[in-house]
Amino acid sequence: MGGVAWTEEEDHMLKKCIEQYGEGKWHRVPLLAGLNRCRKSCRLRWLNYLRPNIKRGSFAEEEVEMIIKLHKLLGNRWSLIAGRLPGRTANDVKNYWNCHLSKKLNALEAKNTQVNRNTESIRPNQPRIIIGSSSVKRRSLQSESSTDQGTQQQESAISSLTFDPERESHILEPQQENIYSCLDQHGGIIDELPMDFKYEGVEAMISGVGSSSSTNQWDWDDLLSDMDLYNGFSS
DNA sequence: AACTTATCCAACCGCCGCTAC
DNA sequence: AGTAGCGGCGGTTGGATAAGT
Numbered sequence: 001m002g003g004v005a006w007t008e009e010e011d012h013m014l015k016k017c018i019e020q021y022g023e024g025k026w027h028r029v030p031l032l033a034g035l036n037r038c039r040k041s042c043r044l045r046w047l048n049y050l051r052p053n054i055k056r057g058s059f060a061e062e063e064v065e066m067i068i069k070l071h072k073l074l075g076n077r078w079s080l081i082a083g084r085l086p087g088r089t090a091n092d093v094k095n096y097w098n099c100h101l102s103k104k105l106n107a108l109e110a111k112n113t114q115v116n117r118n119t120e121s122i123r124p125n126q127p128r129i130i131i132g133s134s135s136v137k138r139r140s141l142q143s144e145s146s147t148d149q150g151t152q153q154q155e156s157a158i159s160s161l162t163f164d165p166e167r168e169s170h171i172l173e174p175q176q177e178n179i180y181s182c183l184d185q186h187g188g189i190i191d192e193l194p195m196d197f198k199y200e201g202v203e204a205m206i207s208g209v210g211s212s213s214s215t216n217q218w219d220w221d222d223l224l225s226d227m228d229l230y231n232g233f234s235s
Numbered sequence: 236a237a238c239t240t241a242t243c244c245a246a247c248c249g250c251c252g253c254t255a256c
Numbered sequence: 257a258g259t260a261g262c263g264g265c266g267g268t269t270g271g272a273t274a275a276g277t
Contacts, residue, residue: 003246003269027262043263044246079265094266095244241275248268256260 006045010035014042015050048091055087059096067093068101 017033026039063085070081078090
């Protein structure tokens, strides 16, 4: 493991402590539980392993599809992504992404680079406004919007930002944008990706009307709410 | 069977924003 | 205004295990 593994006894003590005192106040948990662990370890152990209703085992295709979609929109915001996958933790999602999906995307990126060398004109004529990296933490976005770093164009984009499928891809990093463009444009490697994700356009994805989405617990309004809160757009 | 390499994933680390003082 | 403490997050590490030779 990455550190000292938790014993069953420690798990029991932590669980008992949380059940008795509730979540939160993590700085007190080690003391209350009588554990020789730091607050962060306790919190992580609870969130990723001990918390009730945690789903274990491999990811279903629908879950993988959802992860890919959400990653396209949110970047490496694992906690937000996990929030849309009942029973899955941010750590699980992150690990799954790093172990399984990022490799596929890297392969795509490599291929995309090669493709771009031959087909420069694929890029859109009108430049997109990138309003901060989606993988950059919320603080960066907020600070960008509050400082004079951004151009007027950027500030305008930020201030007027509401959800709009036409603009949703703007929150993607340039690099990601290339990768996902490649997903749309080159079905070959995408065959490795699950289900019908490879055939869906952005519009279908945004509206949640993908052919397999009927079984997903997709609640776009909730997600937007989260994003608003997360990015501070609602304030 | 023994060894090497690849993969998985739990745990740790460092950073940041928020809040109270 | 400055700062310390906290919760929370994403990135990284490294041990266990599986797969390959």
